[in-house]
Amino acid sequence: MAEEIVYQPVRPDGGALPVRVARQVLDLIESRDLEMGSQLPPLDELSRNLGVSRASVREAIKLLDAWGVVTVKHGVGTFVAGLRTDTLEIPFKVSAERGHRAIFSLHQLREALEPYVAALAARNARPEHIERMEQALLTMEQTLDDPSEHLPADQVFHSTLAEATGNDLFLLVIHPVVGLLEDTKYLAIQFPGATRKGQPYHRLVFEHVKAGRAEEAREAMQTLLDITWREVLAHYDREVESETAKE
Numbered sequence: 001m002a003e004e005i006v007y008q009p010v011r012p013d014g015g016a017l018p019v020r021v022a023r024q025v026l027d028l029i030e031s032r033d034l035e036m037g038s039q040l041p042p043l044d045e046l047s048r049n050l051g052v053s054r055a056s057v058r059e060a061i062k063l064l065d066a067w068g069v070v071t072v073k074h075g076v077g078t079f080v081a082g083l084r085t086d087t088l089e090i091p092f093k094v095s096a097e098r099g100h101r102a103i104f105s106l107h108q109l110r111e112a113l114e115p116y117v118a119a120l121a122a123r124n125a126r127p128e129h130i131e132r133m134e135q136a137l138l139t140m141e142q143t144l145d146d147p148s149e150h151l152p153a154d155q156v157f158h159s160t161l162a163e164a165t166g167n168d169l170f171l172l173v174i175h176p177v178v179g180l181l182e183d184t185k186y187l188a189i190q191f192p193g194a195t196r197k198g199q200p201y202h203r204l205v206f207e208h209v210k211a212g213r214a215e216e217a218r219e220a221m222q223t224l225l226d227i228t229w230r231e232v233l234a235h236y237d238r239e240v241e242s243e244t245a246k247e
Contacts, residue, residue, distance in 0.1 A: 022060040133161065136156040198224055
């Protein structure tokens, strides 16, 4: 008789949903003591038993694949590639940080990476990347006032942009900070109109990537980052004013 799999619910906190799902899949691998080459349960089974969408499981598997934990054989399944705790500890710890210093550090990392990612995606994006980004963009535009729907679509947009570069190392870097990225955006969207200010530049980045305009895509992404950061700074200014008023 096959061993029964005991699934644990996805933790309600600890970063973006794909990161949390990745943790649970990793826990599943460790708890079953799966050896290299062992096949993971199908996507539908993981989705159903973890209580999350197929898209979230797919993004989590993509994350684990980028880290070298699993190997995806299209049309066959997902297999354990081997557990390397030295590789996994750092990104999971980084994604768990929630202090102000971590937010500032994240912005520096985003400024160093994402404009170049947008430019490289404009040169290398395939039709499936364009289609996925456009669908995420449409969802974002339809859910500007609903963070629970808007943010996951935003994460798909940025992850697909990184994937479209053709360099898996960008996924390796961007996915571990997606939880912090989510925190930054939650700060920004606490203010009326914040998502509406940035949304046209998401559309502009997409249009330039679709048309293969690398330099224009880079500039549009830089503008988007600047707008987001101004909203985050506004949050901190209000926070300081509030604390001062209490003294």
